[in-house]
Amino acid sequence: MSGIWTLIAAALSFTITAVLGKWFIPYLHKLNFGQTIRDEGPQWHRKKQGTPIMGGIMFIIGIVVAILVCVPLYYVTSGSNLLQVGETPLMKVKIFGGLLMAIGFGAVGFFDDYIKAVKKRNLGLNARQKLFLQFLVAAAYLASIYLAGGASTSTTLIPFVGSINLGIGYWIIALLGIVGMVNAVNLTDGIDGLNASVTFFVGVFFMMIAGLMGMFGLSIVAIALVGGCLGFLVWNFNPAKVFMGDTGSLFLGGMVCALGFGLNLPILILLVGIVYVVEIMSDVLQVLYFKATHGKRLFKMAPIHHHFEMCGWGEVKICFVFSLITVVTGVASVLLVIYGI
Numbered sequence: 001m002s003g004i005w006t007l008i009a010a011a012l013s014f015t016i017t018a019v020l021g022k023w024f025i026p027y028l029h030k031l032n033f034g035q036t037i038r039d040e041g042p043q044w045h046r047k048k049q050g051t052p053i054m055g056g057i058m059f060i061i062g063i064v065v066a067i068l069v070c071v072p073l074y075y076v077t078s079g080s081n082l083l084q085v086g087e088t089p090l091m092k093v094k095i096f097g098g099l100l101m102a103i104g105f106g107a108v109g110f111f112d113d114y115i116k117a118v119k120k121r122n123l124g125l126n127a128r129q130k131l132f133l134q135f136l137v138a139a140a141y142l143a144s145i146y147l148a149g150g151a152s153t154s155t156t157l158i159p160f161v162g163s164i165n166l167g168i169g170y171w172i173i174a175l176l177g178i179v180g181m182v183n184a185v186n187l188t189d190g191i192d193g194l195n196a197s198v199t200f201f202v203g204v205f206f207m208m209i210a211g212l213m214g215m216f217g218l219s220i221v222a223i224a225l226v227g228g229c230l231g232f233l234v235w236n237f238n239p240a241k242v243f244m245g246d247t248g249s250l251f252l253g254g255m256v257c258a259l260g261f262g263l264n265l266p267i268l269i270l271l272v273g274i275v276y277v278v279e280i281m282s283d284v285l286q287v288l289y290f291k292a293t294h295g296k297r298l299f300k301m302a303p304i305h306h307h308f309e310m311c312g313w314g315e316v317k318i319c320f321v322f323s324l325i326t327v328v329t330g331v332a333s334v335l336l337v338i339y340g341i
Helices: 002-031 043-048 056-077 089-119 127-154 168-187 194-212 216-236 245-262 267-272 274-292 304-310 315-340
Strands: 155-158 162-165
Touching: 002 056, 002 216, 056 089, 056 216, 056 245, 089 127, 089 168, 089 216, 089 245, 127 168, 127 245, 155 267, 168 245, 168 274, 194 216, 194 245, 194 267, 194 315, 216 245, 245 267, 267 274, 267 315, 274 304, 274 315, 304 315
Parallel strands: none
Antiparallel strands: 155 162
């Protein structure tokens, strides 16, 4: 029964997202909500000036509708929503609380994009405002998990090690980890199709892992993410007709974190999402090296996808290579779950 709802969720998310582009992109053009390209960015990006932002709204609608339709119907048609292996009342809080968290991050991104679009500048909310709102959203999600599961939710699984109770440290690490990963996913959105391509494969492997662990409600969430990313690539693959903006990239970051924490395997986010990790680390290292050497650069440009652009790689090649890396680490993650848990 779960397989049927998985297919329906994928098809529904893909169709809604892809079809919305037919009228939503012209509507963004009409509003004149176009991207402002940074002066310090690659010069060939100037041709992207004016490409509509906030396209992430398309897959947010597709993913949310698919989850709200298919997850409840899966539980109803399964006979008993507590008899499925791996399904608990806490799981439902993780599913719908995680979805609300992703929407919350998307809302932060929307405010940021709206300011950019209205003020016609590259920067929207300042860093302090963004971080405050992001920590607020992440804290609300973690509070919902705590209230639903009590102290036992401070226990996390680590492959080949088992369950580890980190106590209060779990919540501190989780809060910092969610905000950090959401911003890492945000940084991955820098060239046509990159973020959606990488997140497509991240969703595929989280779907597989959720299925292996008997968490079929969560596998439906993952496949909805996959369908939404694929539907968005119809419009976002090079040359992009629309950008997801912070609205979309922060939402995707929230979804990735919701899947990792829903599985009680947040550590796997670092492996499945290795591209996100490398992106944010390249940015951090670039800043630290620049300050330590008084102006020298470690990379030609950060985050690292721009470094490869400056080295002569095309956007399609970068998407392919980064996606292939995600496939390799995704397979490794599945094997870790099979043999390590």
